[in-house]
Amino acid sequence: MTQYLSSVIKAGKNESYDVELAEDLLKANEERAAANRNWFKAHGIRVIEVIGSVGTGKTSLIENLVKRLRNRFKILAIAGDLGTTIDSSLIARQGVEVMQINTGRECHLDANLVSKAYAKIEQVKADLVFIENVGNLICPSEFPLGAGKRVVVLSLTEGQYMALKHPLTIMAADVVAVNKMDLAGVLDVNPEALVRDIVRVNPKANTAMISCKTGEGISKLIKLLELQE
Amino acid sequence: MTQYLSSVIKAGKNESYDVELAEDLLKANEERAAANRNWFKAHGIRVIEVIGSVGTGKTSLIENLVKRLRNRFKILAIAGDLGTTIDSSLIARQGVEVMQINTGRECHLDANLVSKAYAKIEQVKADLVFIENVGNLICPSEFPLGAGKRVVVLSLTEGQYMALKHPLTIMAADVVAVNKMDLAGVLDVNPEALVRDIVRVNPKANTAMISCKTGEGISKLIKLLELQE
Numbered sequence: 157m158t159q160y161l162s163s164v165i166k167a168g169k170n171e172s173y174d175v176e177l178a179e180d181l182l183k184a185n186e187e188r189a190a191a192n193r194n195w196f197k198a199h200g201i202r203v204i205e206v207i208g209s210v211g212t213g214k215t216s217l218i219e220n221l222v223k224r225l226r227n228r229f230k231i232l233a234i235a236g237d238l239g240t241t242i243d244s245s246l247i248a249r250q251g252v253e254v255m256q257i258n259t260g261r262e263c264h265l266d267a268n269l270v271s272k273a274y275a276k277i278e279q280v281k282a283d284l285v286f287i288e289n290v291g292n293l294i295c296p297s298e299f300p301l302g303a304g305k306r307v308v309v310l311s312l313t314e315g316q317y318m319a320l321k322h323p324l325t326i327m328a329a330d331v332v333a334v335n336k337m338d339l340a341g342v343l344d345v346n347p348e349a350l351v352r353d354i355v356r357v358n359p360k361a362n363t364a365m366i367s368c369k370t371g372e373g374i375s376k377l378i379k380l381l382e383l384q385e
Numbered sequence: 386m387t388q389y390l391s392s393v394i395k396a397g398k399n400e401s402y403d404v405e406l407a408e409d410l411l412k413a414n415e416e417r418a419a420a421n422r423n424w425f426k427a428h429g430i431r432v433i434e435v436i437g438s439v440g441t442g443k444t445s446l447i448e449n450l451v452k453r454l455r456n457r458f459k460i461l462a463i464a465g466d467l468g469t470t471i472d473s474s475l476i477a478r479q480g481v482e483v484m485q486i487n488t489g490r491e492c493h494l495d496a497n498l499v500s501k502a503y504a505k506i507e508q509v510k511a512d513l514v515f516i517e518n519v520g521n522l523i524c525p526s527e528f529p530l531g532a533g534k535r536v537v538v539l540s541l542t543e544g545q546y547m548a549l550k551h552p553l554t555i556m557a558a559d560v561v562a563v564n565k566m567d568l569a570g571v572l573d574v575n576p577e578a579l580v581r582d583i584v585r586v587n588p589k590a591n592t593a594m595i596s597c598k599t600g601e602g603i604s605k606l607i608k609l610l611e612l613q614e
Binding site: 209210211212237238239240242261263290291292293294295298311313314315317318320321322323324336339342344369 | 438439440441466467468469471490492519520521522523524527540542543544546547549550551552553565568571573598
């Protein structure tokens with residue numbers, strides 16, 4: 157059988173509808189993100205943003221972290237979602253304050269939406285804030301929110317090529333957590349090869365192999381986020 | 386432990402940066418999609434669009450369909466991806482023509498990009514075109530491409546709430562395929578509940594429980610796409 161990859165089209169500046177707008181938008185967001193970062197710093201608040209595609213375990217990860225950290229920190233979780241409060245309710249079961257941001261059709265949070273949490277953060281005197289972005293591995297990476305650390309959650313079930321296919325998101329990560337390691341035995345995915353790709357794309361990123369189901373790797377992740385005792 | 390979901394913010398018309406632009410953009414895309422639909426119809430070409438998040442098995446699904454249909458149809462596969470040709474190469478192994486569209490930073494294909502395939506479709510005399518959208522469960526649903534049928538691929542590994550969390554995408558589907566059913570035994574996900582949610586969100590959608598690994602459900606899916614003999 158012949159293998160022929162016949163044509164490759166690249167969407168350039170004039171081929172896609174919304175490139176110009178995107179530039180203004182990104183710039184405005186970056187300014188707002190810088191303001192958020194300064195505000196968090198001035199108030200002594202650590203902020204961890206969690207990015208990942210749908211169903212990778214962002215909510216479970218925040219639940220795991222909250223369980224282990226709620227005695228040492230005053231935590232607020234901000235949960236972004238298109239329209240539901242499913243994730244917020246799951247996190248709230250852990251006994252911490254949760255603020256829901258429903259984005260409607262928007263496929264990512266932005267720094268402006270996050271700045272609406274200032275009053276709530278002050279009200280509950282939070283010193284640790286988790287921000288769960290909307291389930292999407294592409295768009296959130298271009299919209300920094302002003303967090304101190306960005307965790308990208310991949311799931312082993314997504315397959316071998318996640319890092320190579322999403323270099324911009326991997327490059328935007330401080331820590332990449334590979335979740336669902338408990339399923340490693342039944343998947344045709346090589347975790348070592350995935351980690352090699354992550355490191356190749358972003359040599360500065362730390363990686364943690366985790367299972368939000370069994371708790372594997374969560375302690376290591378807490379150290380990588382500089383939240384250990 | 387007290388459960389308190391303290392605040393819900395909804396991003397409204399004035400709170401997000403890019404709502405106005407979005408409307409023009411969507412309208413322009415819809416016109417282009419209608420033109421594509423007419424062109425495909427006039428040329429007697431069946432077009433199937435495949436939408437799904439990263440790692441749900443869109444490429445594996447197209448490989449499975451191509452294997453079973455390549456003797457009866459002249460197939461062209463169009464593979465959308467941010468930057469790599471990994472998926473194209475996998476599909477091309479099945480001995481069919483593949484056209485790659487790299488979108489760069491764009492998180493979805495649009496009708497304009499698809500219209501660039503006209504010449505290639507005519508050149509290879511394709512009568513069946515598969516379009517694999519960029520891995521993303523949110524953005525592609527708002528950008529119709531002009532396909533005759535839209536398949537949304539969910540993966541059982543993504544968990545229980547995919548249909549409720551992504552109503553717009555589910556509503557845009559003709560067929561929802563739930564992939565990775567071979568893992569049903571090791572996941573804490575109830576496939577029946579997921580299907581109930583899908584049908585609740587979109588009563589018109591057909592559903593197929595499939596495994597691209599074992600081939601389970603692929604024949605049913607071919608019938609739902611009206612591609613059977």
